[in-house]
Amino acid sequence: MNFADQELAAAWHKDIYAYWQALRGDRIMPSRKMFDPLQVPAALGKIMIIEVGEPPEKYKFRLIGTEITLLAGFDANGQRFMELPDIERVTHRFDWLLENKRPYYVHDIFFWSEEDRKEERFAYNSLVLPFSENNIDVNFIFNCLDIVKLPPVS
Template sequence: MTGLPHMTRSAPDWLDAMPADIQALYHYWDRQRGERLMPARGDLDPLDMKPFLPGLLLVDVVADDRLYVYRLVGTREVELRGKDPTGLAVVDNAFCADPSHALRNYDQVVLSRAPWIDTTPHLSADRHKLSLESIFLPLSSNGTEVDKILVYAAHKSVDLPLV
């Protein structure tokens, strides 16, 4: 009896166009999942993710009207938003002006069970930072259903005239 062929996966087409920090986080997530569709939260070591922690969000996928709830919000994300949405629903506390846009990103990850990139720019609360690309990485405790989503955004400083 022969073994199953080794599963080979290629990185998403969009990955090479992303900033180095998004590429690095994707590759870490990919290593942690091994042969699985997605890793579990327990597969991620905060010590390995130290460079990303200030910009990370961990979002719970919940089975009620809230749909998605911020479990962990990094200090950079809190500063950019002007508030800490930890424990609150995404629909009422999304970083973008249109909450339905944020929900579509999370829905895409849950339905596809695959990483997702959003390149829609979003301006920080103080109008000095612009979120350019955000990566959404699915996590699963049972290996098949997304129960958490890891999010990280690349930012750029901007000087906008005050209106």
């Protein structure tokens, strides 16, 4: 899941990645406390912050940006991650992030439920950044989503 920053499609992805790298400095990954959202205003409504805990509730939404919430049609702030459909692909990637402790970038398609597979589909580019309070364990994941609603499949 390695990537070069030239692959980042959205300008705000490039900005937040450069900011993450600057915060990181000599650390493996920056602390969430170091992050000032006002430094990347274009990203504010497009970020999910996921708290990393212990299984079985390993991932929990801490914050979901307003643009994501509007597209989803519901607010999942505070909900458990595993309650979402088709989530295994994402949790597999998050598990990779916990093990490798470095960002990844992915392009994919998702939908909210099996019933919506043909109607409510979205394409997204996702820049996913690890944060650590102790510089060893990933405590927070910032999922920076650039989402586009796709037309229905006939």
